[in-house]
Amino acid sequence: MFRKIGSRQLPLHLMVLPALLLVLVFSYGPIAGLVIAFQKYSIVKGIGDSEWIGWDNFRYVFALPGTGDVIWNTVYISFMKIVAGLFAPIVTALLLNEVRVSFIKRGVQTLIYLPHFLSWIILGGIMIDILSPSYGLVNQALAFIGLEPIFFLGDNRWFPYMLVLSDVWKEFGFSTIVYLAALTNINPTLYEAAVMDGAGRWKQTLHVTLPGMLPIIVLMSTLSLGNVLNAGFEQVFNLYSPQVYESGDIIDTLVYRLGLVDGQYAVATAMGMFKSAVSVVFVSVSYYLAYRLANYRIF
Template identity: 45%
Template sequence: MNTAAAAPAASRKPGKFRLWLKSYVKYRYLFLMLLPCLLFFLVFKYMPMYGIVLAFKKYRIVDGIFGSPWNGLDNFRELLSGRDFPKAFRNTLLLSFYKLVFGFPAPIVLAILLNEIRLVLFKKFVQTLSYLPHFLSWVVLAGVFMEIFSPTRGVVNYFITMLGGDPIFFFGDKSWFRTLLVSTEVWKGVGWGSIIYLAALSNIDTSLYEAAIVDGASRFKQMLYITLPSMLPVITIMFIFAVGGIINDDFDQVFNFYNDAVYEVGDVLSTYTYRIGITQMEYGLSTASGLFINVIALILIVATNTIVKRFSDYGIW
């Protein structure tokens, strides 16, 4: 009796498609706002993917992408056996590792320090000051830093000569170039990177701090046992993304800073790909280089997420 009565009721339930369509109609204005973003990814991210086939072809402009003959993995063999690619690969890993070590904790530390400031006006001033560099392009910043560190008119070398030292051509010195790249990258991104951690801090229940104060916990212990554990899920996810991006590099920064004198330590995968693709017109090699970078990045993200999930409950999926 109950089964027979339940059958017509189940048949009257709307299907999944109708529920899906109803929700889209209900939130149609929100989806219209999302449409430009979807079009951006469709046009500039997904549609160009057909060009990946160039990595497996001996591209000739007169034949076009689909008319050019296939050459299997020859582009990858030539890429890995080349003289410049291993050097660019090594430089990319070193620079990305330094940026991960020094750049990843910096926004976390800044967010915690800002969270401890009780004077609201001063806090907003520091936040604004730390955000501003993010909105300046590397073209502008490269000119500014080259003036600051100029061996003839830079303020840094001015103080060095005042103290009796010899001027240093920082951007032409191999021993200084990586340090400048890492430090300027950290300086530019620390304020903007702290936003997501400040958002995580704002969601912490204030009653936890009140209970800790009653128990006699110092500010440092509150940070150690309440603030950091509460931020751990966000820190974990951001760390996975950071490790996945260790094979990538900031092309705009390196391209505007490096020169022939520091090629040995400054040439990275993105500048190498640009050089062989745009200046040497080796489109098959440049596509193979880009595909190689993306595959390694995907492997790193999956591996890091798997390891993190094994030792904690947090992860991307």
């Protein structure tokens, strides 16, 4: 085997080995524990001696009063994040592409890119302070113009939209880089031809820039389908409260409460397994569409 790898490639393979071991131990190893979804699992008895009960855990979790709302919240929030997460970086990339002063362009890119590196623990604290109904900057501004304060993170009408806005704030700078890279691949002679035909900046954007970005837009749109059931556990967990369970509780937070808070490990595993199975379907469909529509390959 080492002869086939070659002496020059062997150090590179050895560098990958620790990461491969971590993936095997923490990502593939726990898959064996999914069997407890079909058991009346007991920590004392363990996996080997726990009673097998078939699909009863799945029937139980789907019979819970709030399960339907949780699934709807997950899909609804995820879909809004996907749409906003595509629209915001595209618009930002188009606007930055029009900036001709280099240091301003780079400065703006750095500022909008910075939140991507911050954890939701930090950003969650910032959001709580900014949106506080008593001392938050947003509600102080509302009070200044004579409006009543709004409890953004404690009102079911507002909470899902706060999740979407804060997610866009955190991630749109990172996604903008992808679209800026796509803009660099557009042939400059197309703009020159458009100018010769009398096209202004707006028509150049419509007829040259957007068509040039279309392949990457289609690719990012189709790949995002795999996140339909990923509404963002870290974000929701750091921002939600029992007051907004009705509109903000998602599958991941339900699994957390069932498993780690209530100790119903088998039921939590069943719900998590359901989410994983559906996600695999969406991921497979998204990669197939990306291949068919944008000639995207994963190898």
